[in-house]
Amino acid sequence: MNCQICGAELPSDALFCGECGSSTSATPQSRQRADARPSDTTVIQSLRPRQSTGIISVSLDGGTLGSGALETGSPAATAEEAVEAVVAPSEPRGAASGISFMLQFSTGETFDVSGNGLIGRRPLPQAQERFDHLIQITDPGRSVSKSHLEFGQHEGELWVSDRASGNGTIVRRPDGTEIVCEAGRRYLVGRGTRVEIGEQFFVIA
Incomplete structure (x- = not known):
């Protein structure tokens, strides 16, 4: 039997890994946790509706809104x-x-x-x-x-x-x-x- 976290070889009756200390039932997926950093923020008010700005923006993952697509579809933007x-x-x-x-x-x-x-x-x-x-x-x-x-x-x-x-x-x-x-x-x-x-x-x- 091998540890699913660090790959160390373990006895068949082991409950924890002697190398990394992980449970033998732990997997890389079970070790992932959601990012809870913003969770303790005190919410002061609801944001107002977005206004038309005629601005093209790009998402953080690199995907665009589409070729030449305006963020709010403003016809006034040149x-x-x-x-x-x-x-x-x-x-x-x-x-x-x-x-x-x-x-x-x-x-x-x-x-x-x-x-x-x-x-x-x-x-x-x-x-x-x-x-x-x-x-x-x-x-x-x-x-x-x-x-x-x-x-x-x-x-x-x-x-x-x-x-x-x-x-x-x-x-x-x-x-x-x-x-x-x-x-x-x-x-x-x-x-x-x-x-x-x-x-x-x-x-x-």
Whole structure:
């Protein structure tokens, strides 16, 4: 008999593996656990309905919404606007572009960032994820999830993506445009944009 976790050879009457300590009935599937990091977030309010923005977005797994498909089907968005907003799925994560952005938080904390990162109360990457920055912010009310938001760069511009947070993410651009972010999709955010995460926010400079 062999351990199904580490493969060590075991006596036929063994209950636990002498190498890794696993139960002889354990399997790789039974050892997998769901990520419960956002579960202790205090939900403060329901998100408002998404508004038409004319922005093309790309899911975190690299799949697109479809060739030239607008996120909300807005007829007002031009082809030029769509090109400006698309984030290519081939962008390598963790590759710093050399361009830095200042994130100024409502908590008084300020971070100078380049490349990509996670923002939250206790940000923690998933298995095999690599980030240049793990930004932990103060939020006594726990309106911000542990891993609330992911950010990165595309051709010198910053993008943000909600990580299925409890209270969601709202982008407010300098021109007054407000976007309720769909979890797992990337949104380009220019300097001067305010990004709201729960009861906290940060401004990109």
